[in-house]
Amino acid sequence: MEDSNKLNLTRREMIVGTAAAVTITLAAGTINNVEALAIAKAEIVPSAKVSFTVNGKIQQLHMDTRTTLLDTLREHLQLTGTKKGCDHGQCGACTVLVNGRRINSCLSLALQHEGDHIVTIEGLGTPDSLHPMQAAFVKHDGYQCGYCTPGQICSAVAVLQEIKAGIPSHVSADLTVHQNLVIWKYERE
Structure with a gap:
């Protein structure tokens, strides 16, 4: 029933x-x-001041507290070399160097970087004076379509510095060895 x-x-x-x-x-x-x-x-937008150095120039901004570092670079500072790809931290197109370490700028709020030193693809070199990694990408046709190339170049520059500093990675012989993490200041080689 x-x-x-x-x-x-x-x-x-x-x-x-x-x-x-x-x-x-x-x-x-x-x-x-x-x-x-x-x-x-x-209409009530939470905002705050943030100050950091981008490509050697001190930037002081008053902005929405929810703004990512990626959007700050692209929309507030007009540095459009850093690309927005997946916006989920999976593709690496937004990779920049913060205090010498590579990060996905789409996953990081700008306010988290108070006092930090940030280097974007524009800070590595210029068309007239390429960084060695940029020159290598051009020489060996490593840029594919070119969209995510800035992130790849920033990541490659950082990984070489990490190796030089002795930071363990998946290619290190022993990941259990305590290494002193060195935050390097970018110097043009």
């Missing part, structure tokens, strides 16, 4: 019913107050 109290609705009937309920509520004007509250709240 079937349960006569059970409500038998199809998915389609449920969607139609929900849409009808929302439409009736909107038509009655009961959501107007909620919408006004949402708009008023959206």
Whole structure:
């Protein structure tokens, strides 16, 4: 015997019913107050000051606290060499050097870098005076389509410095050996 109290609705009937309920509520004007509250709240943007050095130049900004380092570089400082790829830290197109270490700038808030030294692809070299890694990418046709090349170059520069500093990695013979982590200041070679 079937349960006569059970409500038998199809998915389609449920969607139609929900849409009808929302439409009736909107038509009655009961959501107007909620919408006004949402708009008023959206106008309050949390902001703060941040200061860091980018490509050798001190930058002082007053910005939304939720802004990533990537968006700060691209949209506030007009340094568009660093690319936005996946925006999830998986592709590496946004890689920059912070205090000599490579990071995915899309996963880092700008405010986290107060006082830091940041180097982007623009800070490594210029078209007239390429960094050796940039020159190697050009010479050996390593840039593929070119979109993520700035991140690859920054990462390659950093990995060579990490090896020089003795920082253990997956290619190190022994990952358990305590190494002094050295934060290097970028010097043009």
